[in-house]
Amino acid sequence: MKIYTYHYLNGEYLGSKNARKDPLELELNDEVVWLLPANATFINPPDAKENEATVFNTDSQEWDIVADFRGIYFFSDGNPLDIVDLGVKVPVNCTDIAPPAEFKKPFWDGYNWIENYIEPDPDDKPIVITVGIFNQLIEAGDFLEFMDIFKTIGE
Numbered sequence: 001m002k003i004y005t006y007h008y009l010n011g012e013y014l015g016s017k018n019a020r021k022d023p024l025e026l027e028l029n030d031e032v033v034w035l036l037p038a039n040a041t042f043i044n045p046p047d048a049k050e051n052e053a054t055v056f057n058t059d060s061q062e063w064d065i066v067a068d069f070r071g072i073y074f075f076s077d078g079n080p081l082d083i084v085d086l087g088v089k090v091p092v093n094c095t096d097i098a099p100p101a102e103f104k105k106p107f108w109d110g111y112n113w114i115e116n117y118i119e120p121d122p123d124d125k126p127i128v129i130t131v132g133i134f135n136q137l138i139e140a141g142d143f144l145e146f147m148d149i150f151k152t153i154g155e
Helices: 023-029 131-139 143-154
Strands: 002-006 013-018 052-057 062-067 071-075 080-083 106-108 113-115
Touching: 002 052, 013 052
Parallel strands: none
Antiparallel strands: 002 013, 052 062, 071 080, 106 113
16 A cells, blocks of 8 residues: 655655554454555645646645746846745746846846846937927827937937
């Protein structure tokens, strides 16, 4: 007879081992009774796939499959996220690939880390456009022309 053990705090499946017979029941009643230690069950757990864990639910006395993404992840701006609990999914804008240490301001583009830091040019002058001029450009339908001018100035 097999028993299946689980973690006492989160119910995560730990492994299986052979159950032991209760020697007292065998001696007194000539009956085979299997001992079940704490944090164990006779119920065979299902197999978990990648990024899943098998967890025993003590209330329902059933095994559940939950998300298992424990580890270090990085937001698209390079800040770390440490997932330590079962059932927590990785946010959409995260990756498990660390940004290069030499990047001052890393950015994850969905495929690679890119350097998002541009050294400011001390000779650059800010472009100032008043709200009134901006609204006139939009009303006149010249917004795309404005964007072309803006790109030209920025080059």
